[in-house]
Amino acid sequence: MGIWARYRLRLARKRWRFRAFRKRRELVSLANRTRAIRPESILVFSTLRNERIRLPFFLKYYRDLGVNHFLIVDNDSDDGSREYLSEQPDVSLWTSRHSYKRARFGADWLNWLQMRHGHDHWCLVVDPDEFFVYPFCDTRPIRALTDWLDASNIKSFPAMLLDMYPKGPLDAQPYREGQDPFEIAQYFDSGNYIFQRNARFGNLWVQGGPRARTFFAEAPEKAPALNKIPLVRWSRDYAYVSSTHMLLPRGLNQVFDEWGGEKASGILLHAKFLDTFAAKAEEEMRRGQHYAASAEYKAYKAGLEAQPDLWCKWSEKYINWRQLEILGLMSKGNWA
Amino acid sequence: MTVGFIMLCHTALDRAAQVARHWAERNCPVVIHVDRRVAARSFAKLQADLQDLDNIRFSGRHACEWGTWGIVSASQEAATLMLRDFPGVRHVYLASGSCLPLRPVQDMVAYLDERPKTDFIESVTTEDVGWTVGGLDFERFTLRFPFSWRKQRSLFDAYVWLQRKVGFRRQVPNGIAPHLGSQWWCLTRQTLSAILEHPERATIDRYFQKVWIPDESYFQTLVRQVSVSVESRSLTLSKFDFQGKPHIFYDDHLQLLRRSDCFVARKIWPQANKIYAAFMSDDRTRQASSEPNPGKIDRLFAKAVERRTKGRPGLYMQSRMPNENWENGRTAGPYSVFCGFADVFENFEIWLSKASGTRVHGHLFAPDRVHYAGGEHVYNGALSDSAALRDYSPKSFLSGLIWNTRGERQCFQFGPNDDQTLNWFISGDGNAQISVISGAWAVPLFHSNRNFSEIRREAARMQKVEQDYLNILRSTYVKARVRIWSLADFVENPMEPLQTIIDEIGPRQGRRLTEAPRMADLSGFGQFLQNLRNQGMQPILMGDFPVGDDPAPKTSRRGRPYLVK
Numbered sequence: 028m029g030i031w032a033r034y035r036l037r038l039a040r041k042r043w044r045f046r047a048f049r050k051r052r053e054l055v056s057l058a059n060r061t062r063a064i065r066p067e068s069i070l071v072f073s074t075l076r077n078e079r080i081r082l083p084f085f086l087k088y089y090r091d092l093g094v095n096h097f098l099i100v101d102n103d104s105d106d107g108s109r110e111y112l113s114e115q116p117d118v119s120l121w122t123s124r125h126s127y128k129r130a131r132f133g134a135d136w137l138n139w140l141q142m143r144h145g146h147d148h149w150c151l152v153v154d155p156d157e158f159f160v161y162p163f164c165d166t167r168p169i170r171a172l173t174d175w176l177d178a179s180n181i182k183s184f185p186a187m188l189l190d191m192y193p194k195g196p197l198d199a200q201p202y203r204e205g206q207d208p209f210e211i212a213q214y215f216d217s218g219n220y221i222f223q224r225n226a227r228f229g230n231l232w233v234q235g236g237p238r239a240r241t242f243f244a245e246a247p248e249k250a251p252a253l254n255k256i257p258l259v260r261w262s263r264d265y266a267y268v269s270s271t272h273m274l275l276p277r278g279l280n281q282v283f284d285e286w287g288g289e290k291a292s293g294i295l296l297h298a299k300f301l302d303t304f305a306a307k308a309e310e311e312m313r314r315g316q317h318y319a320a321s322a323e324y325k326a327y328k329a330g331l332e333a334q335p336d337l338w339c340k341w342s343e344k345y346i347n348w349r350q351l352e353i354l355g356l357m358s359k360g361n362w363a
Numbered sequence: 364m365t366v367g368f369i370m371l372c373h374t375a376l377d378r379a380a381q382v383a384r385h386w387a388e389r390n391c392p393v394v395i396h397v398d399r400r401v402a403a404r405s406f407a408k409l410q411a412d413l414q415d416l417d418n419i420r421f422s423g424r425h426a427c428e429w430g431t432w433g434i435v436s437a438s439q440e441a442a443t444l445m446l447r448d449f450p451g452v453r454h455v456y457l458a459s460g461s462c463l464p465l466r467p468v469q470d471m472v473a474y475l476d477e478r479p480k481t482d483f484i485e486s487v488t489t490e491d492v493g494w495t496v497g498g499l500d501f502e503r504f505t506l507r508f509p510f511s512w513r514k515q516r517s518l519f520d521a522y523v524w525l526q527r528k529v530g531f532r533r534q535v536p537n538g539i540a541p542h543l544g545s546q547w548w549c550l551t552r553q554t555l556s557a558i559l560e561h562p563e564r565a566t567i568d569r570y571f572q573k574v575w576i577p578d579e580s581y582f583q584t585l586v587r588q589v590s591v592s593v594e595s596r597s598l599t600l601s602k603f604d605f606q607g608k609p610h611i612f613y614d615d616h617l618q619l620l621r622r623s624d625c626f627v628a629r630k631i632w633p634q635a636n637k638i639y640a641a642f643m644s645d646d647r648t649r650q651a652s653s654e655p656n657p658g659k660i661d662r663l664f665a666k667a668v669e670r671r672t673k674g675r676p677g678l679y680m681q682s683r684m685p686n687e688n689w690e691n692g693r694t695a696g697p698y699s700v701f702c703g704f705a706d707v708f709e710n711f712e713i714w715l716s717k718a719s720g721t722r723v724h725g726h727l728f729a730p731d732r733v734h735y736a737g738g739e740h741v742y743n744g745a746l747s748d749s750a751a752l753r754d755y756s757p758k759s760f761l762s763g764l765i766w767n768t769r770g771e772r773q774c775f776q777f778g779p780n781d782d783q784t785l786n787w788f789i790s791g792d793g794n795a796q797i798s799v800i801s802g803a804w805a806v807p808l809f810h811s812n813r814n815f816s817e818i819r820r821e822a823a824r825m826q827k828v829e830q831d832y833l834n835i836l837r838s839t840y841v842k843a844r845v846r847i848w849s850l851a852d853f854v855e856n857p858m859e860p861l862q863t864i865i866d867e868i869g870p871r872q873g874r875r876l877t878e879a880p881r882m883a884d885l886s887g888f889g890q891f892l893q894n895l896r897n898q899g900m901q902p903i904l905m906g907d908f909p910v911g912d913d914p915a916p917k918t919s920r921r922g923r924p925y926l927v928k
Contacts, residue, residue, distance in 0.1 A: 220763065287689045
């Protein structure tokens, strides 16, 4: 990569940071408990809209992992999410009535909050339907991981998005508040992923899974990206470029080994495909606030009408992280 | 007689205090050194926590940056203090603040009492160490290292480079034979005092101050001069990863640590509450006092290092994306590619799957869809049969298929009509077994009911595609097991090649094939080729089929052709 290309990336990073700085005005603070953040605190950043039913389990899951504070942007919810979150003792809440799309799907807002509150902290950026799984997560808290990453001089930790789905039609088993969504969405695709390099940002581009298999089988280039780098030892100079798929500076995207070895990596279990999905897809199509004019949601709607079951006989039932490790979806690297 | 502990601490002082108290209360004196860079308040708290114990001392504080002299001078000063203040101490044990005793102190005292003259210190000559990270072993002793490796890496590297270029070498003082080893030792009073009161200590210290990582060489070198009995191993269980940084123990290692029978382990994660609770309590069920046996732990960490450096062959994933030729195995297991066999034999796939006991697919790279075995639409790992998805990244598709079916050999058909993108990839893969009957694609054309001009065009196209493929298979970069027959040679004697291939796939070794697949009817094929020639196309890949003389083994359409006579 030449000096000119590197300089352009530097400019791009500055631009995203400046954009985040401008977008700070769109955020209204509802509950600011950021004084509770200690220098060693591990932070979760999230942006959401109308996810009230998911929130209790979401917060519990990450509290159990040992996350210390949540910084959440609420994009104009009207289902009580806002009220619920502002009552939580470890949540700082902002709200925005502005366009999600024009804040680059929330990335600008979170970039700003991370710049402001995340500097020198381990920051985990996840959606309310994403659940972080890392090696030894059943026996070691997330701080064990971040301590180890610190000791190994690793600044970013990848976790591929793994779509989970139930057997049978999505609306067959309704999700109850507080329930573990993976009691319903138990299945995943174990080995149909596509890996390509992105030369410009130096990251891997991962696609595939049940969504590519059922909705995008004839247009694979449109299948959603599954590569994510959600856990980063943040610095105010960093910026997420698009969602959490890639970052700048590009060195942070080098989370894979090129010389045959395996670096450590995790998984984001994606509880998107529950009975709540149909309503969500409906709403998002109406609002048109998602990526590529919500083309993804259009494909889902068409796909689900034709083939409502994502399950197939090769679907794998989720057990634990060790299973994902053996299947080669994530790796312990040299952490033992 | 007892053993005294020197603890070098810089973080997690509360854990260090807990361990120091454990030892001190069991009548083992402790000298604690706290890094000078630790805040005064934390240090004061540590002192206050331990002030009720009269056999704990705090030695003068040095800044201990990794790889510098500070750690050695801290150990020297602490050792001097230990020998001066506690005359009852016979062995001195150097430990860190994140060390943890795994066996009761009495065990250790008893063990050392049985070996009153032995120094436990890993001490190996520089020629024999394999573990130095960064490539500097003997040069540690002959170059100068004024820059910090951690903070001024580029200066460090540049200065080493410069010294090598200029040919600079420091003089190693007389009588010193450099040795290296783990920095955690256990020395007797005699040995330690001899080192500390060495007549030339000033000279030696001045020399070692400029050596790189002196804590791994100072005592290790000098002990060879003064000790009567060196046992070259460390009593501290400490494993290092490929970057030379110690592995950390967590709560889930508890059982492993219990069974290791080692005396002291490092390094323990400060928040591993279960481990600390388990090993700091007194009511532990006494295990048979045996020699330390860290074999299981060794294996665990050796595996981790291997995973990090070599990875699992054939796996492509979010954190493993090897560059070409660095894959350590392009695919996860052996597989077979058959070109032309399905054209020459009827129901070849069924026959092969029976004869070899493997999974036999049709044309995986066919243009319409992926032809999995049994006509499945989704296959192992939920792979789709969509041609568009496959062609989007054929490499991911094939490596994924082989990875998903680890343990079961896959065979598939291939031909000039299929997607040719992976030809280089497969032929460069040592796991592939490629068998080609060249020109066999002409057989279906021969049997087809199409206009001859169309057949001629098709034949020319397919011959070109196959010729390109064969050129790849005959190149010098091929790692696959390749066998090529021309159609004419093959039909002359089909069973021998088949037997060879099956034997190589071979889960049923040693058995002769009893049933041959039935060959397609080739009567008139020579004439067909001649017709192509007459139309101006030159079919070359099939070999020599004389006009009118049909191939030898005329398969009767009735009855099965058996080989056993």
